[in-house]
Amino acid sequence: MSFPTPDAADWRRAITRFVTVIPHTRGLGLTVLEAGPERVLLRLPWDDDLLGDTARGLLHGGVATMLLDTACGSAVLPALPEPEVCPTLDLRVDHYRPGVTGQALYIEARVVSVTASVVFTEGRLWQDAERPVARGVANFMRLGARNTPTGFKQALFAVEDDND
């Protein structure tokens, strides 16, 4: 089974599938606004479960880390010649200011460099585009085609019958 080169809409569907198959991000309602080799852009609607301090209405810093990990991991797939399973090797997050209650979160990530063994990525998170909340740098291990389950790409790009 072969596929033509995926376009922006194909990648958006594929990355949507990738993040909605993850129970944690599916549960929180993460959606994919854009996806492709250049970047991915995700959106998480506000939920009071995201709070780290209810009285002061502040986002839990760990939510930013979780979202940057997810976004950077999503950016890896379209940047490889063929989708591969790539676990996170390490992750660094800088918290510029606390996120605040009631506003959706936007997370952008891009691949900076790809080598035979590692994919280097970076991401940003904001609520107000003028005021970044956090930056992330994440490196992913390439496990290669041999350690990627057969059908991984097919599963990402399969055409779903919405009438099912």
Next chain:
Amino acid sequence: MTEAFHDIEWLARTRQRGDVSAWLARIPYARRIGVSVETAPDGDGLLFRLAPREDNIGNVLLPALHGGVVAAFMETAATLDLMLAAREPRLPRVVDVSIDYLRTVRVMPTLARCELLREGRRMANVRVRAWQDDEGAPVATARLHFALGGVTTQDA
């Protein structure tokens, strides 16, 4: 909720009692991912626990917990451990986090223990080690810096 983190008297009182669970109860995301705390059986500080909830899964094929959820768990542990271990009641604010993933985090209870490597006047450095069935084979380690603001300082 009147009893909250910015209430210095409540913070001092709960700290005096070592009531870290009262702090956890006021952190909605920590409740969502299922973080709990106990006194380490060896008497060596606090032991944090992440429940292996279905909702914490990040990879359904393996299956494995979401690495970002594990990071959030470790950050929660570091923050609360620091609040208890610090010289005075203060609200730490995370500045940066660096986490290394060492092994697949399987869908089973994950434990974490923290070490306060430095508490300065403005900054603290905390290390966290997370493991599952063997403390000697950690699934992840993390290093965090916290700014130590006064409780009364708005958005320190």
